[in-house]
Amino acid sequence: PIGTTLSPALASDPMLKRGTELWALGWWLDARAEFDALHDAHRDDPAALYQLAVYYQGIGVYRSSILAATRVIVLSKQVATAVPPYLARLAYPIDYSNLLVAAARTYGVDPLYFCSLIRLESDFDTQAVSGSEARGLTQIVPSTADDIVGRLNWPPNFTNSDLYRPFISLKLGAYYIDFVRRYLGGNLAATLAGYNAGPGAASGWLSSAGDDLDRLYETISSGQAQNYVQFTYENNAVYRALYGGK
Numbered sequence: 370p371i372g373t374t375l376s377p378a379l380a381s382d383p384m385l386k387r388g389t390e391l392w393a394l395g396w397w398l399d400a401r402a403e404f405d406a407l408h409d410a411h412r413d414d415p416a417a418l419y420q421l422a423v424y425y426q427g428i429g430v431y432r433s434s435i436l437a438a439t440r441v442i443v444l445s446k447q448v449a450t451a452v453p454p455y456l457a458r459l460a461y462p463i464d465y466s467n468l469l470v471a472a473a474r475t476y477g478v479d480p481l482y483f484c485s486l487i488r489l490e491s492d493f494d495t496q497a498v499s500g501s502e503a504r505g506l507t508q509i510v511p512s513t514a515d516d517i518v519g520r521l522n523w524p525p526n527f528t529n530s531d532l533y534r535p536f537i538s539l540k541l542g543a544y545y546i547d548f549v550r551r552y553l554g555g556n557l558a559a560t561l562a563g564y565n566a567g568p569g570a571a572s573g574w575l576s577s578a579g580d581d582l583d584r585l586y587e588t589i590s591s592g593q594a595q596n597y598v599q600f601t602y603e604n605n606a607v608y609r610a611l612y613g614g615k
Contacts, residue, residue: 375420382407385421392430397496404433408440415441422459431464432494450610461607464493465506465535472539476547481612482557483543485604486564489597495533504532507542517541517548558582558598562589565597 379385388403404425411417418437425434438459442449449457463469463484473480490508491497503510509517511529518527521544524537531537549563550556553575562585563571570591578585589595 375424376417379417379420384410385424388430389428392428400430401433404430408433408436412440413444415444418444419456422456426459426462431462432492432497435460435462435488435492449607454611457607457611461488461604461611462493463612465539468536468539472543475540476543478543478546478550481608482605483546484608485601486546486561487542488604489601495535495538504529505538506535507538507545509538509541509545513545514541517544520544520548556580556585558585558602561598561601562591562594566591566594570594 375385384403384407388400388407391397391400391403407421408418411421418441422434422437422441425431425437438456441456442452442460445452449460461484463480469483469487470480472478473483487493487506490503491506493506495506497506497508498504499508501510509532511532514527514529514532518524518541521541523540524531527537532541546560546564549568549571550560552568553559553563553571556575559571559575562574566589571594574585574588574590578588586595586598589598
């Protein structure tokens with residue numbers, strides 16, 4: 370694709386320079402503040418946003434790349450599957466692909482289903498933290514992580530900070546998807562609801578709805594869990610269109 374080199378104005382922008390330096394030092398929260406401010410300054414400039422999306426992808430700032438590319442798609446007033454694939458794949462990437470695919474296959478999870486969940490959970494931000502203290506790429510709360518680590522007997526000497534490590538987050542997340550899926554008899558929509566709201570709650574909704582997906586969606590009493598199922602399915606449809614089920 371053309372236009373992937375930063376313009377002189379962007380390349381010399383103080384926010385981009387500061388953000389890049391802070392990112393290289395590992396000061397992600399400060400770097401993110403600079404990148405977010407830069408995003409806001411160019412939020413209606415698709416050419417600048419596209420250049421930034423490519424730049425961020427190149428230095429591993431995946432969240433900022435996704436946000437910039439997604440904004441370009443919004444400004445285009447087209448759906449993600451109608452824009453050029455190189456742009457859509459910036460907005461719907463398979464980051465940490467080797468680790469992600471290996472973890473998914475270890476537990477029999479579809480890698481694109483896994484990507485769809487991770488994009489919604491964290492935008493592939495290894496340092497993501499939610500209001501409920503869920504952490505890392507797959508947004509696992511420490512109490513759930515402790516349970517998983519106990520079942521796997523891995524990794525050794527686990528601490529909560531390990532949830533920010535992609536290799537560990539992806540493996541624990543894939544294991545937990547498989548655990549919830551098996552607990553719920555293999556129903557993938559219920560698995561998403563269970564990943565978000567807990568397998569116990571999802572089991573109750575599934576018992577009431579049976580295997581009817583529409584009925585299950587309407588039975589889910591948590592608006593957050595409903596949105597989670599809807600948005601992950603939407604993500605998955607785009608991933609399948611872009612990557613062909615690989």
